Amino acid sequence: MGQMLTVALGERSYPIHIGDGLLERTELWAQRLPQRRVALITDEIVAPIYSTRVARALSAFDIGVVQITVPAGEQHKDWETLNKVFDALLANRCERKTALVALGGGVIGDLTGFAAATYLRGVPFVQIPTTLLAQVDSSVGGKTAINHPRGKNMIGAFYQPLAVVADTDTLATLPQREIGAGLAEIIKYGLIRDLPFFEWLENNIEALVTREAAALAYAIRRSCENKADVVALDEREESGARALLNFGHTFGHAIEAGTGYGSWLHGEAVAAGMVIAARVSQQMGLLRADDVARITTLLERARLPVTAPNLGLERYLQLMGIDKKVEGGKIRFILLRGLGSAFVTADVPSAAISAGLSATTASA
Ligand SMILES: NC(=O)c1ccc[n+]([C@@H]2O[C@H](COP(=O)([O-])OP(=O)(O)OC[C@H]3O[C@@H](n4cnc5c(N)ncnc54)[C@H](O)[C@@H]3O)[C@@H](O)[C@H]2O)c1
Ligand SMILES: [Zn+2]
Numbered sequence: 001m002g003q004m005l006t007v008a009l010g011e012r013s014y015p016i017h018i019g020d021g022l023l024e025r026t027e028l029w030a031q032r033l034p035q036r037r038v039a040l041i042t043d044e045i046v047a048p049i050y051s052t053r054v055a056r057a058l059s060a061f062d063i064g065v066v067q068i069t070v071p072a073g074e075q076h077k078d079w080e081t082l083n084k085v086f087d088a089l090l091a092n093r094c095e096r097k098t099a100l101v102a103l104g105g106g107v108i109g110d111l112t113g114f115a116a117a118t119y120l121r122g123v124p125f126v127q128i129p130t131t132l133l134a135q136v137d138s139s140v141g142g143k144t145a146i147n148h149p150r151g152k153n154m155i156g157a158f159y160q161p162l163a164v165v166a167d168t169d170t171l172a173t174l175p176q177r178e179i180g181a182g183l184a185e186i187i188k189y190g191l192i193r194d195l196p197f198f199e200w201l202e203n204n205i206e207a208l209v210t211r212e213a214a215a216l217a218y219a220i221r222r223s224c225e226n227k228a229d230v231v232a233l234d235e236r237e238e239s240g241a242r243a244l245l246n247f248g249h250t251f252g253h254a255i256e257a258g259t260g261y262g263s264w265l266h267g268e269a270v271a272a273g274m275v276i277a278a279r280v281s282q283q284m285g286l287l288r289a290d291d292v293a294r295i296t297t298l299l300e301r302a303r304l305p306v307t308a309p310n311l312g313l314e315r316y317l318q319l320m321g322i323d324k325k326v327e328g329g330k331i332r333f334i335l336l337r338g339l340g341s342a343f344v345t346a347d348v349p350s351a352a353i354s355a356g357l358s359a360t361t362a363s364a
Helices: 046-060 079-091 106-121 132-138 168-173 176-193 195-209 213-233 242-246 249-258 266-283 289-301 313-320 350-360
Strands: 002-007 014-019 037-043 064-070 099-104 125-129 143-148 151-158 163-167 333-336 342-345
Touching (some): 002 213, 037 106, 046 064, 064 079, 079 143, 132 168, 132 176, 176 266, 195 289, 213 242, 242 249, 242 342, 249 313, 249 333, 266 289
Antiparallel strands (some): 002 014
């Protein structure tokens, strides 16, 4: 069973299918393909668990499949892996109408999406996200990228998929830490624009941690609704609406880069980053102490870190200085003026930043 949402972007609108047993439901999206041939791109962990099922379902529909498997992990979201994908696409004579299908987490989705945006000046692509984080966030909205040694997601493109197919059954094989990482982005939606959802999460977080199907399906749907709304308002992060999705990410990206990509999961870094941002908001008199406590309590119940690594204030500022959200040399912060209400500002006293950081970093 499943349900369908739409990302409303005029002629580039596309469906998000959410439900169990969707991996084999090729008919949901096959009619959108311009050619009966696809390149199925996945990683070495996902391939042995799921790629045969998807490839078989496609073949049953008379769709030819070129399989491309790349190494798993954030450290491979880079030029080298992207080039391997291009090599395989060219060697297999994939054409401008051959769709790329991303089967995997956000790393595969971001990499495949960027490959699709640039191969032969742009080919269609489909997202089949298999991590909680990818199902609630990265597969929706058309941000694609690879990392540069100097910063995360520095090379990329806005490029929308033809469809997103989130099979909730795939979450059963996900390591527990990856569930937590997805929960961080789910909690983010509640914090930035959806107080009733934040309250629902306070009542249902254990069910999500233990992967109860109905709770997961609801949280994924509500998250995708929020993401789709924001993307429809501000597809290319120009008006400020989409920037709110980066709540916790300015600090989170600094944690990821400062500890070396891969030791902190993206969602874990976002969790600690949201605590820092909440404390900076509190420092500025925008958020009450008991609201900050509600945030840290919910994150802890989701088994997420609420303490950031002590990289030192200077290092944090240096790492944040190369963030994409920098405009005219000034760092733009996303802060809260209450639970469920985020806004963007470049006007943050450095004393508030250092107080927020030092209240959140480990003293050891
Ligand atoms: N484009 C966007 O809007 C956006 C938004 C948020 C995050 N991101 C990006 O997403 C990436 C993080 O994505 P992620 O958290 O999915 O990480 P990931 O893609 O690295 O997946 C996490 C791990 O789980 C494995 N895996 C995937 N599906 C599995 C399954 N069903 N069962 C067992 N193992 C499975 C993967 O092989 C990997 O080892 C980051 O690079 C981040 O920058 C992008
Ligand atoms: Zn994120």
